[in-house]
Amino acid sequence: MSAVIQSVPTPSDVQLPAGSPADLLGADAQAFLAGLHHAFEGARQQLLEARRRRQAQFDGGALPDFRDDTRAIRAGDWRVAPLPRALQDRRVEITGPVDPKMVINALNSGANCYMADFEDSTSPTWDNLLTGQRALGEAIEGTLTFESANGKRYALKPEDQRAVLIVRPRGWHLDEKHVLVDGQRLSASLFDAGLFAFHNAHALAAKDRGPYFYIPKLQSMEEAALWQQVLTHIERALGLADGQIKVTVLIETLPAAFEMDEILHALRNRIVGLNCGRWDYIFSYIKTFRRQRDKVLPERGQVTMTQPFLRAYSELLIQTCHRRGAHAMGGMAAQIPISGDEAANDEAMARVRADKLREVTAGHDGTWVAHPALIPIARQIFDERMRGAHQHGMTRDEVVITRDDLIEPPLGTISRAGFDGNVEVCVRYLAAWLDGNGCVPIHGMMEDAATAEIARAQLWQWLHFTDDGGAPLHLHDGTAIDEALFQRALLNLPSRLAGQSIPGAERVQEAIAMLEALTARDTLEDFLTLPAYSRL
Numbered sequence: 001m002s003a004v005i006q007s008v009p010t011p012s013d014v015q016l017p018a019g020s021p022a023d024l025l026g027a028d029a030q031a032f033l034a035g036l037h038h039a040f041e042g043a044r045q046q047l048l049e050a051r052r053r054r055q056a057q058f059d060g061g062a063l064p065d066f067r068d069d070t071r072a073i074r075a076g077d078w079r080v081a082p083l084p085r086a087l088q089d090r091r092v093e094i095t096g097p098v099d100p101k102m103v104i105n106a107l108n109s110g111a112n113c114y115m116a117d118f119e120d121s122t123s124p125t126w127d128n129l130l131t132g133q134r135a136l137g138e139a140i141e142g143t144l145t146f147e148s149a150n151g152k153r154y155a156l157k158p159e160d161q162r163a164v165l166i167v168r169p170r171g172w173h174l175d176e177k178h179v180l181v182d183g184q185r186l187s188a189s190l191f192d193a194g195l196f197a198f199h200n201a202h203a204l205a206a207k208d209r210g211p212y213f214y215i216p217k218l219q220s221m222e223e224a225a226l227w228q229q230v231l232t233h234i235e236r237a238l239g240l241a242d243g244q245i246k247v248t249v250l251i252e253t254l255p256a257a258f259e260m261d262e263i264l265h266a267l268r269n270r271i272v273g274l275n276c277g278r279w280d281y282i283f284s285y286i287k288t289f290r291r292q293r294d295k296v297l298p299e300r301g302q303v304t305m306t307q308p309f310l311r312a313y314s315e316l317l318i319q320t321c322h323r324r325g326a327h328a329m330g331g332m333a334a335q336i337p338i339s340g341d342e343a344a345n346d347e348a349m350a351r352v353r354a355d356k357l358r359e360v361t362a363g364h365d366g367t368w369v370a371h372p373a374l375i376p377i378a379r380q381i382f383d384e385r386m387r388g389a390h391q392h393g394m395t396r397d398e399v400v401i402t403r404d405d406l407i408e409p410p411l412g413t414i415s416r417a418g419f420d421g422n423v424e425v426c427v428r429y430l431a432a433w434l435d436g437n438g439c440v441p442i443h444g445m446m447e448d449a450a451t452a453e454i455a456r457a458q459l460w461q462w463l464h465f466t467d468d469g470g471a472p473l474h475l476h477d478g479t480a481i482d483e484a485l486f487q488r489a490l491l492n493l494p495s496r497l498a499g500q501s502i503p504g505a506e507r508v509q510e511a512i513a514m515l516e517a518l519t520a521r522d523t524l525e526d527f528l529t530l531p532a533y534s535r536l
Helices: 027-059 071-075 100-107 126-141 188-206 221-238 260-266 278-288 308-324 342-362 372-385 403-407 416-434 449-464 483-497 505-520 529-533
Strands: 005-009 013-017 092-096 113-117 145-147 153-155 164-168 175-181 184-187 212-215 246-251 271-276 327-333 366-369 440-442 445-447
Touching (some): 027 175, 027 184, 027 188, 027 221, 100 113, 100 126, 188 221, 221 246, 221 260, 246 260, 260 308, 271 308, 278 308, 308 327, 308 342, 308 403, 342 372, 416 440, 416 449, 416 483, 416 505, 445 449, 449 505
Parallel strands (some): 092 113, 092 366, 113 164, 164 212
Antiparallel strands (some): 005 013, 145 153
């Protein structure tokens, strides 16, 4: 679609790209979105400023901790509202973008729930966003079909055989540049959630299916409270029952790990669980401690959920959720089947089994997978060890997690392969994202914005830290991690990728230039997608 902005006569001055479809963005929908903007944009900006102030404290050496002013909430005897029937059993959830083929395959996959993702696995081109909104609406109606270029036709299974739909809007930090209200960009969160609810809330409520949302990237109870206000506003504006909209919150930032009770409390009439968003959480750890040399992480492959700081986070989440009557959802298995290499595939699937066994044994009530082929593996493990719909009775009273447990840096090393792998993941993912693809298979892993952010943040941190004498960090073989090493990796990458069929191949050089510029900056950019968004 054209990015030319045109004025549209509505109760407010709403501007959209020329040719925006009236069935999705008619005058009533525009007025609804404008109402959300007027009610909540000021509060959103205040919270984003609070994030910046808090990060400045961390940059100065401060450490996150449990809040003194909310001690009564953590100590109180309260529980969240009863969970809806459709979300009682969530033992296997599949996640992915919102293109029609993915929507059909995910709903048909045999998973209990499908998280339709407008955030980390969707490149937010205007066409992608509108195609996704339309696909979800047609899926709810039961009319969604898709035909591939080779003529293969995809259609939905009967409704009682489909996964329960949960939608993840983009986070508070993102704008929707294609929609201006009174000359200001609309919040991407309000656009994604508001437009979906406007068109589908009544149909879903009639089916006892929500609407249900996954809420990403929260950093504080105040940010959760803003979502509570927004969803209450939506319910009242659309004539829905109070608490009709249910949410699950991803605990995927380090500051949020210290406010899990508070986040549950802020959303207590509608929240049904918390999720260990492990990849974003690792990224947030790096970003939070970007200026603290003693918190540098080893290469990504060594930062697993068995590392003490991640195990502590998982166990605290389980204990907190079960005390409050909420689900404690496990994290993503990002592995995908590896064709043509049986040994490598067997090794990858063994890692999935071990990860899911760890989760169910610890007390998680469900887990995530990125590929339909992993659903039977995850389901078998949870079916064998979780006989009921969930494990709320596993209260984990023995768990005692301190501030230091949650921030303990893991031991490990950085290899040449780990360094070069980070460069490759960053470049290949960014090239695909710029080309409109937000979810990319690379070396047996499904990479999305969260996993790419780990790689990008690690490169920045490794290259910017030196010891007291000015010496750089080193690879485990003694090679200095410096600009020369980085430049060699960038120069060698195009030849390594030559001849491969990769998404966004024609934008690899642009991606290399962007990564080079981002890594050279004195300050770590908060999110890779912020500067990249201007290029879409």
